[in-house]
Amino acid sequence: MTPVALDPQAVLAHRLAVHGLxxxxxxxxxxxxxxxxxxxxxxxxxxxxxxxxxxxxxxxxxxxxxxxxxxxxxxxxxxxxxxxxxxxxxxxxxxxxxxxxxxxxxxxxxxxxxxxxxxxxxxxxxxxxxxxxxxxxxxxxxxxxxxxxxxxxxxxxxxxxxxxxxxxxxxxxxxxxxxxxxxxxxxxxxxxxxxxxxxIPGWAGLPAATGPTAPLQRTYLRLFPGGSLADVADFLGVAKPVVADAPAADLVDVTVGGRPGLVRAEDLDTVRADAPEPGLRLLAPSDPVLQGRDRALLVPDPDHRSRLWRPLGSPGLLLAGTEAAGVWRPRQKRTLEIGVTAFRRLTRAERTALEEEAQRLAVVRGKAEATVTLA
Known part of the structure; x- marks a missing residue:
């Protein structure tokens, strides 16, 4: 059967919605x-x-x-x-x-x-x-x-x-x-x-054998529709045959921007039609949405990807709608200072939203307030 071609922006919008963003x-x-x-x-x-x-x-x-x-x-x-x-x-x-x-x-x-x-x-x-x-x-x-x-x-x-x-x-x-x-x-x-x-209270002891990955395959593809079984194996950190030898049922072959992948059959119609976009978000370095293995979907620019996913000490992502708009790092003093390196000029509304997001992070860090510096 010919794979279903999906619009990358619709897939990304669906992912962000499922992720709660x-x-x-x-x-x-x-x-x-x-x-x-x-x-x-x-x-x-x-x-x-x-x-x-x-x-x-x-x-x-x-x-x-x-x-x-x-x-x-x-x-x-x-x-x-x-x-x-x-x-x-x-x-x-x-x-x-x-x-x-x-x-x-x-x-x-x-x-x-x-x-x-x-x-x-x-x-x-x-x-x-x-x-x-x-x-x-x-x-x-x-x-x-x-x-x-x-x-x-x-x-x-x-x-x-x-x-x-x-x-x-x-x-x-x-x-x-x-x-x-x-x-x-x-x-x-x-x-x-x-x-x-x-x-862990009440732990039953070491598992007798390796468990099936199919439930985790389906969960990964619910959160990252358009991903592949190789992506699942990479996310789990296991050898590829562990996943590929026992694929989950009811998966549909798709392509997302030319990249082959899979979608759960029950999600296909929703993924095709999705268009909601979140507001501006400051995402932590290991935020769940950054764990997808097809990174180019979220961050198309190779230079921006190299600045976001680093071997050590990765920054967080500034997400504006479905766009990777910059990276950020915290500098914690008496107040929380958020240093943002934007990939483009932010609008006035985005700068206002950025200040609001920084205040939310101040709550998380136990600080009374936060300041934002833009580079």
Missing amino acids: TWRTASRVDELAVCDLGVQDTPPGALRAAVSARLAVPLPPAADVTAGGALTLVWSFRGAPHLHRSADLPLLAAVGRPRDDADAMARLAWQRRRLAEAGVTGEGAYREVAEAVAAVLAAEGTVTKSRLSAQVTTRIRPALAPFCRPCDTRHVSEQLLRLAALPAGMRLVPDSRPLTFEA
Whole structure:
């Protein structure tokens, strides 16, 4: 069947609406659709800014981001901290268990070479580290990041703890620790300093086998219609065959600006017709809408993409309607200063809206007011 050609602007408008950026009607974090896939907290604090961009009233620092336990902060996709629905954790943990050594090594990102040189095989390494994490949690209950790493290191074979030059010591591989933590039943304590972990209450133990990715495929494509199965695999941080070998049902082949992709059958008519646009928004560096793997749809200009998605220390995005209008960084002093580098001249109405968005971020940061500087 010939793929359905979709208008990129309609697809983008639909994505922003589904992500909750068009209308701010939600009063609780757990009402947000983006929690169905998870909201990343990188750098620490970005999570509150991301959910506040979608809420009727922004979250102050003391507000409970877990909505009374309905949500849980864990290391999940790609080892990054994400806020997920607590009911979804067993599925996420099962998907987090590699199906074989090739999948395991694919998940280890930049650390795979170091572990391969140490003679480490993948799936067994995950299981061993996850069992060590579970043992530490059982012994200590609540544990800081540094103590967790040290205690896990004493419980695993030396090959899983290669020498780390920056730390000048041997310790469990950081990425391996992060990816094994959720299957072990570990969650992060939100806003803890130093970073602290605890056991997930009632955790059933390590998943017996790798879980199906089809539910996550459908959720990703609901939030990012027009994406591909390769995009899903990249987002999850798994080997491509893990997704491609078991595609979700009822997906329609489409093209978005010539790029092949997929849309859930039940969403096709709405995606074709969508046209709503949000107002101006200041999006955090790891905002859910920035997690789509087809970045050119949101930010068509290659230079602008390189300025937004950086290897380290990415800025936030200034979104005007469906347009990537600039980037921003916070400078926190007595007040919150938002430094904005606009990609074009902003209108008077946009500058007024920008000031209002900055005040919302001041609430999130616990500041009385915010100022904006434009470059």
